[in-house]
Amino acid sequence: MGYAQLVIGPAGSGKSTYCSSLYRHCETTGRSINIVNLDPAAEQFDYPVAMDIRELICLDDVMEELGLGPNGALIELEDNLDDWLTDELDNYMDDDYLMDLVTNKRDIGKYLNPQGQVLLSELNQHMAPQFFKLNKALVDLVDQYSMVSFVPLDLRKESSIQYILSQIDNCIQYGEDADVKVKDFDPEDIDD
Template identity: 60%
Template structure:
Protein backbone atom coordinates (compact mmCIF):
# COMPACT_ATOMS: atom_id res chain seq x y z
CA UNK A 1 0.00 0.00 0.00
CA UNK A 2 1.37 3.39 -1.05
CA UNK A 3 0.37 6.79 0.31
CA UNK A 4 0.01 10.12 -1.47
CA UNK A 5 -0.87 13.76 -0.92
CA UNK A 6 -2.31 15.75 -3.82
CA UNK A 7 -1.35 19.34 -2.95
CA UNK A 8 -3.79 21.70 -4.66
CA UNK A 9 -5.05 25.25 -4.30
CA UNK A 10 -5.07 28.58 -6.12
CA UNK A 11 -1.90 30.07 -7.57
CA UNK A 12 0.17 31.76 -4.88
CA UNK A 13 -1.39 29.83 -2.00
CA UNK A 14 2.00 28.40 -0.97
CA UNK A 15 1.86 24.84 -2.35
CA UNK A 16 5.54 24.56 -3.30
CA UNK A 17 6.63 26.22 -0.05
CA UNK A 18 4.48 23.74 1.85
CA UNK A 19 6.07 20.83 -0.04
CA UNK A 20 9.56 22.16 0.69
CA UNK A 21 8.84 22.66 4.40
CA UNK A 22 7.23 19.24 4.65
CA UNK A 23 10.29 17.64 3.06
CA UNK A 24 12.64 19.44 5.46
CA UNK A 25 10.52 18.40 8.44
CA UNK A 26 10.51 14.75 7.35
CA UNK A 27 14.27 14.86 6.84
CA UNK A 28 14.65 16.14 10.39
CA UNK A 29 12.54 13.34 11.87
CA UNK A 30 14.15 10.77 9.52
CA UNK A 31 10.97 9.99 7.67
CA UNK A 32 11.07 9.22 3.95
CA UNK A 33 8.84 11.13 1.53
CA UNK A 34 9.20 11.87 -2.18
CA UNK A 35 8.06 15.13 -3.79
CA UNK A 36 6.65 14.91 -7.33
CA UNK A 37 6.42 17.99 -9.57
CA UNK A 38 3.19 18.01 -11.59
CA UNK A 39 3.58 21.62 -12.75
CA UNK A 40 4.96 21.79 -16.31
CA UNK A 41 5.66 25.52 -15.80
CA UNK A 42 7.82 25.11 -12.68
CA UNK A 43 11.42 26.27 -12.87
CA UNK A 44 12.97 26.33 -9.40
CA UNK A 45 12.60 23.90 -6.51
CA UNK A 46 13.60 24.05 -2.85
CA UNK A 47 13.29 20.28 -2.55
CA UNK A 48 14.72 17.25 -4.39
CA UNK A 49 12.36 16.34 -7.23
CA UNK A 50 11.68 12.60 -7.24
CA UNK A 51 9.52 12.68 -10.39
CA UNK A 52 9.02 15.55 -12.82
CA UNK A 53 6.27 16.04 -15.41
CA UNK A 54 8.69 18.22 -17.40
CA UNK A 55 10.52 15.06 -18.43
CA UNK A 56 7.33 14.23 -20.34
CA UNK A 57 6.26 17.71 -21.44
CA UNK A 58 7.01 21.33 -20.53
CA UNK A 59 4.98 24.50 -20.76
CA UNK A 60 7.63 26.46 -22.66
CA UNK A 61 7.88 23.81 -25.38
CA UNK A 62 4.11 23.73 -25.87
CA UNK A 63 3.83 27.53 -26.01
CA UNK A 64 6.64 27.73 -28.55
CA UNK A 65 5.54 24.85 -30.79
CA UNK A 66 1.77 25.39 -30.71
CA UNK A 67 1.61 29.14 -30.18
CA UNK A 68 -0.62 28.82 -27.13
CA UNK A 69 -0.83 31.20 -24.19
CA UNK A 70 0.17 30.08 -20.67
CA UNK A 71 -3.30 28.90 -19.61
CA UNK A 72 -4.07 27.01 -22.81
CA UNK A 73 -0.60 25.48 -22.82
CA UNK A 74 -1.01 24.28 -19.23
CA UNK A 75 -4.30 22.56 -20.05
CA UNK A 76 -2.64 20.96 -23.08
CA UNK A 77 0.27 19.71 -20.94
CA UNK A 78 -2.06 18.15 -18.38
CA UNK A 79 -4.14 16.50 -21.10
CA UNK A 80 -0.92 15.10 -22.57
CA UNK A 81 -0.09 13.71 -19.12
CA UNK A 82 -3.57 12.18 -18.97
CA UNK A 83 -3.10 10.51 -22.37
CA UNK A 84 0.22 8.98 -21.25
CA UNK A 85 -0.67 8.55 -17.61
CA UNK A 86 -0.54 4.80 -17.25
CA UNK A 87 2.83 4.41 -18.99
CA UNK A 88 4.33 7.45 -17.21
CA UNK A 89 3.18 6.43 -13.74
CA UNK A 90 4.19 2.81 -14.23
CA UNK A 91 7.67 3.85 -15.36
CA UNK A 92 8.06 6.34 -12.50
CA UNK A 93 6.69 4.11 -9.75
CA UNK A 94 8.95 1.21 -10.73
CA UNK A 95 11.64 2.98 -8.70
CA UNK A 96 9.59 2.94 -5.49
CA UNK A 97 8.24 0.34 -3.11
CA UNK A 98 4.61 -0.28 -2.24
CA UNK A 99 4.79 1.63 1.05
CA UNK A 100 6.38 4.83 -0.29
CA UNK A 101 4.88 8.22 0.58
CA UNK A 102 4.50 10.60 -2.37
CA UNK A 103 3.59 14.30 -2.31
CA UNK A 104 2.34 15.72 -5.63
CA UNK A 105 3.00 19.45 -6.07
CA UNK A 106 0.25 20.50 -8.50
CA UNK A 107 -0.25 23.55 -10.73
CA UNK A 108 -2.34 26.42 -9.39
CA UNK A 109 -4.84 26.69 -12.24
CA UNK A 110 -8.09 26.16 -10.39
CA UNK A 111 -10.02 24.48 -13.21
CA UNK A 112 -7.59 21.54 -13.11
CA UNK A 113 -9.09 20.41 -9.82
CA UNK A 114 -12.59 21.86 -10.06
CA UNK A 115 -13.80 21.63 -13.67
CA UNK A 116 -11.76 19.38 -15.97
CA UNK A 117 -11.24 15.67 -15.22
CA UNK A 118 -7.44 15.53 -15.54
CA UNK A 119 -6.54 15.33 -11.85
CA UNK A 120 -9.55 13.14 -11.09
CA UNK A 121 -8.31 10.61 -13.65
CA UNK A 122 -4.81 10.95 -12.21
CA UNK A 123 -6.17 10.06 -8.77
CA UNK A 124 -8.01 7.03 -10.18
CA UNK A 125 -4.72 5.77 -11.67
CA UNK A 126 -3.03 6.14 -8.29
CA UNK A 127 -5.82 4.22 -6.60
CA UNK A 128 -5.54 1.40 -9.12
CA UNK A 129 -1.85 1.24 -8.26
CA UNK A 130 -2.83 0.69 -4.61
CA UNK A 131 -2.27 4.21 -3.25
CA UNK A 132 -4.31 5.83 -0.51
CA UNK A 133 -4.67 9.47 -1.60
CA UNK A 134 -5.62 12.64 0.29
CA UNK A 135 -6.30 16.06 -1.24
CA UNK A 136 -4.51 18.86 0.62
CA UNK A 137 -6.19 22.14 -0.30
CA UNK A 138 -4.27 25.32 0.57
CA UNK A 139 -5.87 28.74 0.96
CA UNK A 140 -3.79 31.83 1.71
CA UNK A 141 -4.75 32.97 5.22
CA UNK A 142 -4.16 36.57 4.12
CA UNK A 143 -7.14 36.11 1.79
CA UNK A 144 -9.54 34.94 4.54
CA UNK A 145 -10.14 38.28 6.24
CA UNK A 146 -13.94 38.55 6.17
CA UNK A 147 -16.94 36.25 5.87
CA UNK A 148 -17.52 36.81 2.14
CA UNK A 149 -13.94 35.82 1.29
CA UNK A 150 -14.18 32.86 3.67
CA UNK A 151 -17.32 31.56 1.95
CA UNK A 152 -15.70 32.07 -1.46
CA UNK A 153 -12.70 30.00 -0.33
CA UNK A 154 -15.02 27.31 1.02
CA UNK A 155 -16.90 27.09 -2.28
CA UNK A 156 -13.67 26.71 -4.25
CA UNK A 157 -12.50 23.97 -1.89
CA UNK A 158 -15.90 22.25 -2.02
CA UNK A 159 -15.75 22.27 -5.81
CA UNK A 160 -12.44 20.40 -5.63
CA UNK A 161 -13.90 17.95 -3.09
CA UNK A 162 -16.83 17.10 -5.35
CA UNK A 163 -14.62 16.75 -8.42
CA UNK A 164 -11.89 14.60 -6.83
CA UNK A 165 -13.96 12.56 -4.32
CA UNK A 166 -11.03 12.23 -1.93
CA UNK A 167 -10.42 12.59 1.81
CA UNK A 168 -9.79 16.30 2.12
CA UNK A 169 -7.70 18.46 4.48
CA UNK A 170 -8.09 22.24 4.20
CA UNK A 171 -5.09 24.30 5.24
CA UNK A 172 -4.84 28.02 5.95
CA UNK A 173 -1.32 28.67 4.71
CA UNK A 174 1.04 31.59 5.37
CA UNK A 175 -0.10 32.04 8.97
CA UNK A 176 3.47 33.13 9.68
CA UNK A 177 2.99 36.14 7.37
CA UNK A 178 -0.16 37.49 9.01
CA UNK A 179 0.30 40.80 10.79
CA UNK A 180 -2.78 40.22 12.93
CA UNK A 181 -3.83 36.61 13.53
CA UNK A 182 -7.11 37.77 15.08
CA UNK A 183 -8.29 38.50 11.53
CA UNK A 184 -8.66 34.76 10.85
CA UNK A 185 -9.20 33.24 14.30
CA UNK A 186 -12.98 33.47 13.93
CA UNK A 187 -12.81 31.36 10.76
CA UNK A 188 -10.69 28.46 12.02
CA UNK A 189 -13.69 26.65 13.50
CA UNK A 190 -16.64 29.02 13.16
CA UNK A 191 -20.22 28.58 14.29
CA UNK A 192 -22.54 28.37 11.21
CA UNK A 193 -25.20 30.61 12.77
CA UNK A 194 -22.59 33.28 13.50
CA UNK A 195 -21.35 33.01 9.90
CA UNK A 196 -24.89 33.43 8.57
CA UNK A 197 -25.53 36.46 10.78
CA UNK A 198 -22.31 38.13 9.66
CA UNK A 199 -22.95 37.28 6.01
CA UNK A 200 -26.48 38.74 6.16
CA UNK A 201 -25.10 41.95 7.61
CA UNK A 202 -22.66 42.34 4.72
CA UNK A 203 -25.00 41.36 1.87
CA UNK A 204 -28.12 43.01 0.47
CA UNK A 205 -31.53 41.70 1.71
CA UNK A 206 -32.28 39.91 -1.57
CA UNK A 207 -29.41 37.51 -0.82
CA UNK A 208 -30.80 36.22 2.50
CA UNK A 209 -32.05 32.90 1.08
CA UNK A 210 -28.85 32.38 -0.89
CA UNK A 211 -26.76 33.12 2.21
CA UNK A 212 -28.72 30.56 4.23
CA UNK A 213 -28.30 27.92 1.49
CA UNK A 214 -24.54 28.58 1.25
CA UNK A 215 -24.00 28.30 5.00
CA UNK A 216 -26.04 25.09 5.16
CA UNK A 217 -23.97 23.64 2.30
CA UNK A 218 -20.71 24.59 3.99
CA UNK A 219 -21.90 23.13 7.29
CA UNK A 220 -23.26 19.92 5.73
CA UNK A 221 -19.95 19.14 4.05
CA UNK A 222 -17.95 20.01 7.19
CA UNK A 223 -16.21 22.76 5.27
CA UNK A 224 -15.98 25.08 8.26
CA UNK A 225 -12.78 23.45 9.54
CA UNK A 226 -9.43 24.78 8.38
CA UNK A 227 -6.06 23.76 9.81
CA UNK A 228 -3.71 26.73 10.31
CA UNK A 229 -0.14 26.28 9.08
CA UNK A 230 2.67 28.39 10.50
CA UNK A 231 5.89 27.28 8.84
CA UNK A 232 8.01 28.84 11.60
CA UNK A 233 6.75 26.21 14.02
CA UNK A 234 7.65 22.54 13.81
CA UNK A 235 4.62 21.76 15.97
CA UNK A 236 2.35 23.27 13.31
CA UNK A 237 3.88 21.23 10.47
CA UNK A 238 3.77 18.12 12.64
CA UNK A 239 0.10 18.66 13.42
CA UNK A 240 -0.86 19.19 9.76
CA UNK A 241 1.03 16.06 8.72
CA UNK A 242 -0.68 14.03 11.44
CA UNK A 243 -4.09 15.18 10.20
CA UNK A 244 -3.24 14.07 6.66
CA UNK A 245 -1.72 10.78 7.82
CA UNK A 246 -4.94 9.98 9.65
CA UNK A 247 -6.95 10.62 6.47
CA UNK A 248 -4.92 8.15 4.41
CA UNK A 249 -4.44 5.67 7.28
CA UNK A 250 -0.67 6.06 7.25
CA UNK A 251 1.15 4.65 10.25
CA UNK A 252 -1.92 3.10 11.85
CA UNK A 253 0.27 0.50 13.51
CA UNK A 254 2.28 3.33 15.05
CA UNK A 255 -0.87 4.66 16.78
CA UNK A 256 -0.39 8.29 15.71
CA UNK A 257 -1.29 10.77 18.45
CA UNK A 258 -2.73 14.16 17.54
CA UNK A 259 -2.99 17.00 20.06
CA UNK A 260 -4.99 20.18 19.71
CA UNK A 261 -3.02 22.94 18.00
CA UNK A 262 -3.20 26.61 18.90
CA UNK A 263 -1.69 28.91 16.25
CA UNK A 264 -0.37 31.08 19.07
CA UNK A 265 1.61 28.23 20.63
CA UNK A 266 5.38 28.48 20.62
CA UNK A 267 7.56 25.64 19.43
CA UNK A 268 8.08 22.95 22.01
Protein backbone atom coordinates in the same frame (compact mmCIF):
# COMPACT_ATOMS: atom_id res chain seq x y z
CA MET B 1 -1.85 0.92 -0.87
CA GLY B 2 0.18 4.06 -1.51
CA TYR B 3 -0.07 7.36 0.34
CA ALA B 4 0.00 10.83 -1.12
CA GLN B 5 -0.75 14.48 -0.48
CA LEU B 6 -1.88 16.65 -3.35
CA VAL B 7 -0.68 20.22 -2.88
CA ILE B 8 -2.62 22.59 -5.13
CA GLY B 9 -3.12 26.31 -5.39
CA PRO B 10 -2.55 29.28 -7.65
CA ALA B 11 0.91 30.70 -8.35
CA GLY B 12 2.43 32.34 -5.28
CA SER B 13 0.09 30.68 -2.77
CA GLY B 14 2.90 28.91 -0.89
CA LYS B 15 2.89 25.39 -2.36
CA SER B 16 6.68 25.20 -2.74
CA THR B 17 7.24 26.83 0.65
CA TYR B 18 4.93 24.27 2.26
CA CYS B 19 6.65 21.35 0.50
CA SER B 20 10.06 22.69 1.47
CA SER B 21 9.09 23.05 5.14
CA LEU B 22 7.50 19.61 5.24
CA TYR B 23 10.53 18.05 3.53
CA ARG B 24 12.92 19.63 6.07
CA HIS B 25 10.70 18.46 8.94
CA CYS B 26 10.57 14.89 7.62
CA GLU B 27 14.33 14.89 7.01
CA THR B 28 14.92 16.05 10.62
CA THR B 29 12.59 13.41 12.07
CA GLY B 30 13.94 10.62 9.86
CA ARG B 31 10.72 10.16 7.92
CA SER B 32 10.85 9.30 4.24
CA ILE B 33 8.98 11.58 1.84
CA ASN B 34 9.09 11.80 -1.96
CA ILE B 35 8.04 15.04 -3.61
CA VAL B 36 6.57 14.86 -7.10
CA ASN B 37 6.41 17.90 -9.36
CA LEU B 38 3.42 17.87 -11.70
CA ASP B 39 3.76 21.55 -12.62
CA PRO B 40 5.60 21.89 -15.95
CA ALA B 41 5.91 25.65 -15.38
CA ALA B 42 7.89 25.22 -12.13
CA GLU B 43 11.40 26.54 -12.34
CA GLN B 44 13.41 25.56 -9.25
CA PHE B 45 13.08 23.80 -5.91
CA ASP B 46 15.08 23.89 -2.69
CA TYR B 47 14.31 20.23 -1.98
CA PRO B 48 14.89 17.07 -4.00
CA VAL B 49 12.18 16.17 -6.50
CA ALA B 50 11.62 12.43 -6.90
CA MET B 51 9.58 12.70 -10.11
CA ASP B 52 9.46 15.76 -12.33
CA ILE B 53 6.92 16.32 -15.09
CA ARG B 54 9.46 18.57 -16.80
CA GLU B 55 11.26 15.35 -17.85
CA LEU B 56 8.20 14.60 -20.01
CA ILE B 57 7.33 18.04 -21.29
CA CYS B 58 8.70 21.52 -21.70
CA LEU B 59 5.78 23.91 -21.35
CA ASP B 60 7.40 26.62 -23.48
CA ASP B 61 8.05 24.16 -26.33
CA VAL B 62 4.44 22.91 -26.33
CA MET B 63 3.11 26.47 -26.23
CA GLU B 64 5.31 27.43 -29.17
CA GLU B 65 4.69 24.27 -31.24
CA LEU B 66 0.91 24.32 -30.86
CA GLY B 67 0.43 28.06 -30.57
CA LEU B 68 -1.26 27.62 -27.19
CA GLY B 69 -1.15 29.51 -23.93
CA PRO B 70 -0.07 27.81 -20.69
CA ASN B 71 -3.53 26.35 -19.98
CA GLY B 72 -3.85 24.90 -23.48
CA ALA B 73 -0.42 23.35 -23.23
CA LEU B 74 -1.36 21.74 -19.91
CA ILE B 75 -4.43 20.19 -21.56
CA GLU B 76 -2.18 18.71 -24.25
CA LEU B 77 -0.07 17.22 -21.47
CA GLU B 78 -2.96 14.99 -20.37
CA ASP B 79 -2.46 12.78 -23.44
CA ASN B 80 0.94 11.55 -22.19
CA LEU B 81 0.59 12.06 -18.45
CA ASP B 82 -1.03 8.72 -17.56
CA ASP B 83 1.65 6.58 -19.20
CA TRP B 84 4.52 8.67 -17.82
CA LEU B 85 3.08 8.81 -14.31
CA THR B 86 2.29 5.07 -14.24
CA ASP B 87 5.85 4.24 -15.32
CA GLU B 88 7.32 6.59 -12.70
CA LEU B 89 5.09 5.30 -9.88
CA ASP B 90 6.25 1.74 -10.60
CA ASN B 91 9.56 2.77 -8.98
CA TYR B 92 7.93 3.22 -5.56
CA MET B 93 6.69 0.76 -2.96
CA ASP B 94 3.07 0.59 -1.82
CA ASP B 95 3.88 2.22 1.51
CA ASP B 96 5.98 5.10 0.12
CA TYR B 97 4.73 8.58 0.92
CA LEU B 98 4.42 10.96 -2.02
CA MET B 99 3.60 14.67 -2.18
CA ASP B 100 2.30 15.91 -5.53
CA LEU B 101 2.89 19.58 -6.25
CA VAL B 102 0.43 20.94 -8.81
CA THR B 103 -0.40 24.48 -9.86
CA ASN B 104 -4.14 24.99 -9.94
CA LYS B 105 -5.51 27.87 -11.94
CA ARG B 106 -8.78 27.78 -9.98
CA ASP B 107 -9.06 29.42 -6.59
CA ILE B 108 -11.06 26.93 -4.51
CA GLY B 109 -11.09 29.42 -1.63
CA LYS B 110 -13.77 31.49 -3.31
CA TYR B 111 -16.14 28.52 -3.04
CA LEU B 112 -15.68 28.13 0.71
CA ASN B 113 -16.67 30.29 3.66
CA PRO B 114 -14.29 30.73 6.63
CA GLN B 115 -15.74 27.64 8.33
CA GLY B 116 -14.93 25.50 5.28
CA GLN B 117 -18.53 25.17 4.11
CA VAL B 118 -19.07 25.20 0.37
CA LEU B 119 -20.85 28.27 -0.94
CA LEU B 120 -23.34 26.65 -3.32
CA SER B 121 -24.43 29.96 -4.85
CA GLU B 122 -20.83 30.81 -5.73
CA LEU B 123 -20.17 27.33 -7.12
CA ASN B 124 -23.30 27.30 -9.28
CA GLN B 125 -22.42 30.64 -10.87
CA HIS B 126 -19.52 28.85 -12.55
CA MET B 127 -21.31 25.63 -13.49
CA ALA B 128 -23.86 24.74 -16.15
CA PRO B 129 -27.47 24.99 -14.87
CA GLN B 130 -28.20 21.32 -15.56
CA PHE B 131 -25.67 20.41 -12.86
CA PHE B 132 -27.32 22.45 -10.08
CA LYS B 133 -28.97 19.40 -8.44
CA LEU B 134 -25.76 17.38 -8.63
CA ASN B 135 -23.74 20.29 -7.18
CA LYS B 136 -26.26 20.68 -4.36
CA ALA B 137 -26.11 16.96 -3.53
CA LEU B 138 -22.30 17.02 -3.47
CA VAL B 139 -22.18 20.19 -1.38
CA ASP B 140 -24.68 18.72 1.10
CA LEU B 141 -22.57 15.56 1.36
CA VAL B 142 -19.37 17.54 1.99
CA ASP B 143 -21.10 19.75 4.59
CA GLN B 144 -22.90 16.88 6.32
CA TYR B 145 -19.77 14.84 6.88
CA SER B 146 -17.36 17.74 7.49
CA MET B 147 -15.20 16.68 4.57
CA VAL B 148 -13.56 20.10 4.34
CA SER B 149 -11.82 21.74 7.24
CA PHE B 150 -9.10 24.28 7.82
CA VAL B 151 -6.16 23.80 10.15
CA PRO B 152 -3.84 26.75 10.81
CA LEU B 153 -0.19 26.30 9.89
CA ASP B 154 2.77 28.32 11.12
CA LEU B 155 5.81 27.22 9.11
CA ARG B 156 8.10 28.81 11.70
CA LYS B 157 7.04 26.27 14.34
CA GLU B 158 8.00 22.59 14.17
CA SER B 159 5.02 21.73 16.39
CA SER B 160 2.65 23.30 13.86
CA ILE B 161 4.21 21.38 10.97
CA GLN B 162 4.04 18.15 13.00
CA TYR B 163 0.38 18.81 13.81
CA ILE B 164 -0.51 19.38 10.15
CA LEU B 165 1.36 16.24 9.15
CA SER B 166 -0.44 14.19 11.81
CA GLN B 167 -3.81 15.53 10.61
CA ILE B 168 -2.97 14.58 7.03
CA ASP B 169 -1.68 11.16 8.12
CA ASN B 170 -4.96 10.58 9.93
CA CYS B 171 -7.02 11.61 6.89
CA ILE B 172 -5.15 9.34 4.48
CA GLN B 173 -4.70 6.59 7.10
CA TYR B 174 -0.93 6.68 6.73
CA GLY B 175 0.82 4.29 9.11
CA GLU B 176 -2.43 2.71 10.24
CA ASP B 177 -1.20 -0.75 9.33
CA ALA B 178 2.29 -0.27 10.80
CA ASP B 179 3.48 -2.60 13.52
CA VAL B 180 3.15 -1.29 17.05
CA LYS B 181 6.55 -0.31 18.42
CA VAL B 182 7.28 -1.62 21.90
CA LYS B 183 10.12 -0.19 23.93
CA ASP B 184 12.37 -2.90 25.34
CA PHE B 185 13.02 -2.63 29.06
CA ASP B 186 14.55 -4.71 31.80
CA PRO B 187 11.99 -5.56 34.54
CA GLU B 188 14.77 -5.27 37.14
CA ASP B 189 15.11 -1.56 36.29
CA ILE B 190 11.57 -0.82 37.49
CA ASP B 191 11.44 0.88 40.89
CA ASP B 192 8.87 -0.46 43.36
